[in-house]
Amino acid sequence: MRTRLHELPAAISEPIGKTDAQIVITHVGRDSDGLPKARIALTRGDLLLAADVVRLDRDPDRRRLIRAALKEEESRLAEAASEGDGEGSNGDGSGGGDDGRPEQPETSSVESVPVPLTSAEIERALLRAGEALRAVGTPPGEKRSHTSLTVDEAQDHGGEAQSTEAPAQRPDIVIRNDLAEFADQAQGVLLALPGNGTYKRARMLVRVVREEAPKITGLTRPPGAPVIEPMNVAHLRDRLARSARWFALREEGLRLAIPPKWVSETLLARGEWPFLRLEGVIETPTLRPDGTILDTPGYDPATGFLYEANAEFPHVPEEPTEEEVQAAMQELLEPFSEFPFVAQSDRSAAMAAVLTLVGRSAIDGPTPLFAIRATTPGTGKGLLASTISLIATGREPTLFAVSREDEEVRKRLLTIGLEGTRCVLLDNVEGALGSPALAAALTAREITDRVLGTNRLVTVPMEAVWLTTGNNITFRGDLGRRVLPIDLDPNVEFPEDRTFRRQDLSRWVRQERPRLVVAALTLLRAFYAAGCPDHGQSRFGSFEGWDSVIRAALVWLGLEDPAVGRHRVRTESDTDLETLGAVLDAWWRAFGSEPQTLARAIESAFAVGGDEDLAAALAGLDTKGDGRRPRARTVGDRFRRWKGRITGGLVLETMEKKEHGAALWRVARVGTGGGVRESGESDSFYSAFQQS
Numbered sequence: 001m002r003t004r005l006h007e008l009p010a011a012i013s014e015p016i017g018k019t020d021a022q023i024v025i026t027h028v029g030r031d032s033d034g035l036p037k038a039r040i041a042l043t044r045g046d047l048l049l050a051a052d053v054v055r056l057d058r059d060p061d062r063r064r065l066i067r068a069a070l071k072e073e074e075s076r077l078a079e080a081a082s083e084g085d086g087e088g089s090n091g092d093g094s095g096g097g098d099d100g101r102p103e104q105p106e107t108s109s110v111e112s113v114p115v116p117l118t119s120a121e122i123e124r125a126l127l128r129a130g131e132a133l134r135a136v137g138t139p140p141g142e143k144r145s146h147t148s149l150t151v152d153e154a155q156d157h158g159g160e161a162q163s164t165e166a167p168a169q170r171p172d173i174v175i176r177n178d179l180a181e182f183a184d185q186a187q188g189v190l191l192a193l194p195g196n197g198t199y200k201r202a203r204m205l206v207r208v209v210r211e212e213a214p215k216i217t218g219l220t221r222p223p224g225a226p227v228i229e230p231m232n233v234a235h236l237r238d239r240l241a242r243s244a245r246w247f248a249l250r251e252e253g254l255r256l257a258i259p260p261k262w263v264s265e266t267l268l269a270r271g272e273w274p275f276l277r278l279e280g281v282i283e284t285p286t287l288r289p290d291g292t293i294l295d296t297p298g299y300d301p302a303t304g305f306l307y308e309a310n311a312e313f314p315h316v317p318e319e320p321t322e323e324e325v326q327a328a329m330q331e332l333l334e335p336f337s338e339f340p341f342v343a344q345s346d347r348s349a350a351m352a353a354v355l356t357l358v359g360r361s362a363i364d365g366p367t368p369l370f371a372i373r374a375t376t377p378g379t380g381k382g383l384l385a386s387t388i389s390l391i392a393t394g395r396e397p398t399l400f401a402v403s404r405e406d407e408e409v410r411k412r413l414l415t416i417g418l419e420g421t422r423c424v425l426l427d428n429v430e431g432a433l434g435s436p437a438l439a440a441a442l443t444a445r446e447i448t449d450r451v452l453g454t455n456r457l458v459t460v461p462m463e464a465v466w467l468t469t470g471n472n473i474t475f476r477g478d479l480g481r482r483v484l485p486i487d488l489d490p491n492v493e494f495p496e497d498r499t500f501r502r503q504d505l506s507r508w509v510r511q512e513r514p515r516l517v518v519a520a521l522t523l524l525r526a527f528y529a530a531g532c533p534d535h536g537q538s539r540f541g542s543f544e545g546w547d548s549v550i551r552a553a554l555v556w557l558g559l560e561d562p563a564v565g566r567h568r569v570r571t572e573s574d575t576d577l578e579t580l581g582a583v584l585d586a587w588w589r590a591f592g593s594e595p596q597t598l599a600r601a602i603e604s605a606f607a608v609g610g611d612e613d614l615a616a617a618l619a620g621l622d623t624k625g626d627g628r629r630p631r632a633r634t635v636g637d638r639f640r641r642w643k644g645r646i647t648g649g650l651v652l653e654t655m656e657k658k659e660h661g662a663a664l665w666r667v668a669r670v671g672t673g674g675g676v677r678e679s680g681e682s683d684s685f686y687s688a689f690q691q692s
Contacts, residue, residue, distance in 0.1 A: 170189075170243065170244050170245050171189055171192075171244045171245070172244065172245045172247060173185060173186070173189065173244045173245070173246050173247070174247045174248075174249060174254065175246060175247065175248050175249070175257060175260055176249075179262070179266060182263065183263055183266045183267055183270075186240055186244075186259065186263050186267065187267055187273070187274075189240070189243040189244040190239055190240060190243050190267075191274060191275070192243070193239070193242065193243040196239065196243070197239075198231070198236075198239060198275050199228075199275055199276050199277065199278035199306075200273050200275045200276070200277055200278065201228060201277065201278045201279075201420075201460075202417075202418065202458050202459060202460045202461075203271050203458065203459075204230045204231070204268075204458065205230070205231045205236065205267070205268055205273065205275065206228050206229060206230050206231060206278060207228075207229055207231050207235060208226050208227070208228060208229070208278075208281055208306065209226075209227050209229050210224050210225065210226055210227065216412070216415050218400065218401040218403065218408065218411075218412050219398060219399070219400060219401070219412055219415060219416075220398065220399040220401075221398050221421075222395040222396040222397070222398065224395075225395055225398070225421075226281040226283065226308065226420075227419045227420070227421075228278060228280070228281060228418065228419050228420040229418075229419070230418065230451075231268065232268075233261055233264040233265055233268065236264040236267060236268060237258065237259050237261065237263075237264045240259040240263065240264065241258060241259055246258060246259050276299055276301075276304075277304045278304060278305075278306060278420075279303060279304030279305055279361075279420075279461065279463070280304070280305050280306070280361075280420040280422070280463055281305070281306045281307075281308060281420055282294075282305050282306070282307050282308075282361075282422070283307075283308055283309060283310040283311075283393060283394055283395075284309075284310075284311075284313075284358060284392060284393060284394065284517055285307070285309075285313050285316065285358075285517065285518075285521060286303075286305070286307075286358060286359060286360065286361050286362075286521075287358070287359040287361065287362040287521060287524050287525070287528075288300075288302055288303055288361060288362060289303075289361065289362050289364065290302075291362070291524075291525065291528030291529075291532075293316045293318075293521060293525065294307060294361070295307075295313065295315075295316065297309050303361050305361060310394045311394060311513060311514050312514060313514045313517055313518060314514060314515070314518050315518075316518055316521045316522055316525055317522060317525065318525065318529075319525075319526075319529045320522050320525055320526040320529065324522060324526075325522065325523065325526045325557070327519075328518075328519035328520075328522035328523050328526075329519075329523060329557060329559075331515060331516060331519040332351060332354065332516060332519045332520055332523065333347075333351070334516075335387050335391065335505065335508075335509055335512075335516065336350050336351070336384075336387070338500050338501060338502070338505075339380055339384055339488060340379065340380070340488050340489055340490040340491065340495075341486070341487070341488060342487040342488065342489050343487070343560070343564070343565070344559075344560040345560045345561060345562055345563075345564035345565050346485065346486050346487050346488070346565060347559075347560070348554055348559045348560040348561065348562040349370065349484050349485065349486045349562040349565060350370075350384065350388065350486050351554060351559065351562070352370075352484070352550050352551065352554055352562040353370045353388045353465070353467065353486070354388055354391050354392050354520055355520055355523065355524060355550050355553065355554070356370075356465050356546065356550050357388070357389070357391075357392030357393060357422065357423055357465050358391075358392050358517060358520045358521060358524070359520075359521075359524050359549065359550065360422070360463060360465060362524070362549055363545045363546050363549050363550065364545035365445060365543065365544065365545035365546065366442060366443050366444060366445065366462065366542065366543060366545075366546070367465055367466075367543060367546045367550075368442070368482055368483060368484040368540065368543050368546065369442055369466045369467075369468060369479075369482055369483050369484065370388075370465075370466065370467045370468070370484050370486055371467075371468050371469075371470075371473060371475075371483045371484065371485050371486065371569070372384050372385055372467065372468065372469045372470075372486045372488070373469075373470060373471070373472065373473050373485060373486070373487050373488070374471055374472075374487070374488040374489065374490075375471065375472060375489055376471065376490065376495055377471060377495075377496075378494070378495045378496030379488045379489070379490050379495045380488060380490075380495070381469040381470070381471075381488060382427065382428075382469055383505060383506070384469075384486070384488070385397060385425050385427070385467045385469055386506060387505060387506070387509055388423075388467065389423045389425070389467070390506060390509045390510060390513065391509055391513060391516045391517065391520070392422075392423065392517070392520070393422050393423055394510075394513060395423075397423040397424060397425035397467060398416070398421050398423065398424050398425065399424075399425055399427055400412060400416070400424050400425065400426050400427075402426050402429055402433065402435075406435060406436060406437045409435050409437040409438055410437045410449055411449070411452055413437060413438070413441045413447060413449070413462075414447065414449040414450075414451070414452075414458070414460065415452075416462075416464050417446070417447055417460030417461060417462050417463075417464075418451075418458070418460050420463065421464050422463070422464060422465065423464065423465050423467065424464045424465070424466050424467070425466075425467045425468065425469070426466070426467070426468040426469070427468075427469055428469060428470055429468055429469065429470035429473050430470060430471075431473075431474070432473075432474040432475065432476045433468065433470070433473055433474070433475055433476065433479060434475060434476025434477045434479050435479065436477065436478075438479065439477060439478045439479045439482060441462055442466065442479075442482045443482060443542040443543075444462050445461065445462065446459050446460060446461045446462055447459070447460060447462055448460075475569065480569055480570060480577070481541070481542075481566075481570070482542065482543075483566070483569050484562060484563065484565065484566065485565040485566070485568055485569050486565075487565065487568070523553065523557060524549075524553060527549075527552070527553040527556055527557070530556065532548070532549070532552065532553075533552065533556050534548070534552060535547075535551060535552045535555040535556070535561070537555075537561065537563070540563050540566070547563075550562075551563055577647060579617075579620060579621070580642050580645065580647050580652075581647045581648050581650075582617045582620070583617045583618065583621070584647055584648065584650040584651075584652060584667050585617075585648065585650065586611065586613040586614040586616075586617040586618075587601070587614060587617075587667045588650055588667045588669075589611075589613070589614075590604070590605070590611045590613075590614045591666070591667070592667075593666055593667065593668050593669075594666065595655050595664040595665065595666040596664065596665060596666065597659055597662040597663065597664060597665070598632045598635050598636055598639070598662070598663070598665065599632050599662065601614070601618070601665075602618060602629065602630060602632060602635070605618055606629050618630050618635060621634060621635050621638045622634040622635065636663070639652060639654075639665060640654075646670055649669055649670060650667050650668070650669060650670070651667070651668055651669075651670050652665065652666075652667055653665070653666055653667070653668055
């Protein structure tokens with residue numbers, strides 16, 4: 001009696017090779033050990049060739065026995081068909097013998113001799129059966145055999161929500177030696193993986209990690225902060241393994257395999273991919289360049305940001321009313337109400353720091369360094385920096401250890417750019433802060449350097465907002481003009497003994513953060529709805545994008561101009577400017593506007609009865625000299641850097657004509673320049689500014 005295919009229970013079926021055979025798998029329950037068992041049937045056309053109820057697991061011996069049994073059964077059937085043996089049943093209609101073997105097909109129903117199945121085809125059938133059995137699940141109390149988390153579990157563990165969850169039906173890939181075509185296929189299945197979490201940035205494939213981020217000397221990240229990390233071969237092989245089932249062709253047939261290392265290496269080396277471009281990861285709603293609010297979690301194609309909200313934020317009004325704007329301004333000023341700001345411009349600068357972080361993606365170009373300074377320890381500098389970062393990001397800022405070695409600074413700067421860090425704090429700076437690498441990064445849209453431990457050059461965007469704290473900080477070189485001060489002065493001997501209305505400000509900020517973020521976005525949204533009016537003052541050079549959004553918004557809102565304090569930094573903190581002023585003044589009194597070579601000027605200053613003021617000023621330019629007579633080459637290097645800079649109405653110039661091949665230098669008088677000016681208290685300045 002023939003057993004028809006349609007008489008089998010509902011089954012999973014799959015064709016085998018180029019034959020008309022197929023494997024049919026039907027789950028029929030669990031065995032005595034609680035493991036799933038299934039009916040595996042080999043069929044050809046409408047006939048059942050062989051069937052058995054088996055428990056298939058990862059035990060290679062068990063799989064070998066099953067494969068051998070099925071192969072033996074198929075070979076016996078093929079041999080019987082070729083000999084024309086017509087016996088197919090026991091004659092009792094049972095379809096099976098006394099020994100429990102499956103019913104044999106009636107050869108008269110087979111129009112042609114069956115094509116024997118190869119070992120590879122049977123192996124493929126067994127693999128398919130194993131997948132079906134594993135899909136049944138495991139009995140209660142048994143651990144899962146895989147280690148991947150569901151999306152909800154990943155979020156509970158602080159992991160990547162769009163992680164590497166494998167699709168329910170993974171495609172099969174047979175490993176072959178056609179490198180380009182095979183790499184394309186691997187890339188295709190990776191792209192098809194839902195929420196694959198693979199992005200491109202700085203001509204690298206990257207992923208987003210949190211707790212797993214590597215430790216970097218000199219950088220301390222807040223726990224759980226998102227970090228953009230370049231993918232290596234191991235990362236990519238893991239993603240590929242979750243995207244498809246991989247098979248290797250062996251002499252005995254197809255065998256399960258892992259993605260080849262060379263496929264990952266090929267994909268990583270391509271340099272161009274169809275993956276999403278990742279500009280950064282944010283956990284707070286932000287302002288897009290067109291003034292709209294990015295408040296929908298997920299990837300935002302307009303900005304390239306991945307938004308993974310770390311709180312529930314209320315709706316931001318699209319066109320805020322005057323009452324909503326006034327209420328938002330009072331709400332955002334509230335956390336800063338008990339800080340002892342020196343002037344209203346300092347309070348406005350603290351507000352500017354929050355708005356800069358919240359609206360960073362709308363700012364075209366770099367942002368200034370916010371320097372929180374005080375005269376006395378315990379004033380609240382660190383608390384103010386923490387408050388700014390907590391409001392805007394929900395986390396403490398990343399701590400950046402200041403180093404005297406510029407090479408170390410450059411390594412950390414590259415890491416900041418690679419990882420997409422949002423807020424960075426140079427904490428407790430002592431004395432003068434000056435770093436050519438830091439100064440260059442503050443005015444750069446991107447930086448280029450070598451990846452640590454390699455010879456590979458990468459170019460990364462610089463989107464971080466920088467804060468620094470310290471007592472009486474001064475700034476060397478070009479760093480001073482990149483600074484926006486936030487000065488504090490408690491006017492008491494022991495500021496740490498003060499009492500406050502809110503004893504735990506950080507806790508309060510964490511609780512009220514959604515409301516404070518919406519207040520900041522409401523102010524920026526209102527500014528854009530008003531057409532982004534200009535503030536009418538001279539621009540903050542190198543930070544024009546920030547100037548036209550953040551500074552202009554605060555002035556439009558009626559707050560003090562946050563850039564007023566820049567004059568304070570220039571006159572009090574630029575030690576390089578003081579040195580230049582001393583040299584120009586002494587040179588002018590010694591030579592007037594008469595050109596001199598450096599050798600002749602040094603000889604004149606250090607001769608017996610020479611100009612002591614000029615000698616002291618020139619000696620201070622050669623910090624590595626003997627402290628007495630400076631080297632002309634060192635003085636020349638400083639002069640070339642200062643050429644054309646005006647200080648105290650004097651400017652250093654070089655003449656076109658040379659004397660015996662040596663450059664001629666002179667000091668000339670010029671008119672003083674304009675710019676933003678500041679009186680002692682910025683309230684009086686603000687009143688004058690409003691009347692002008």
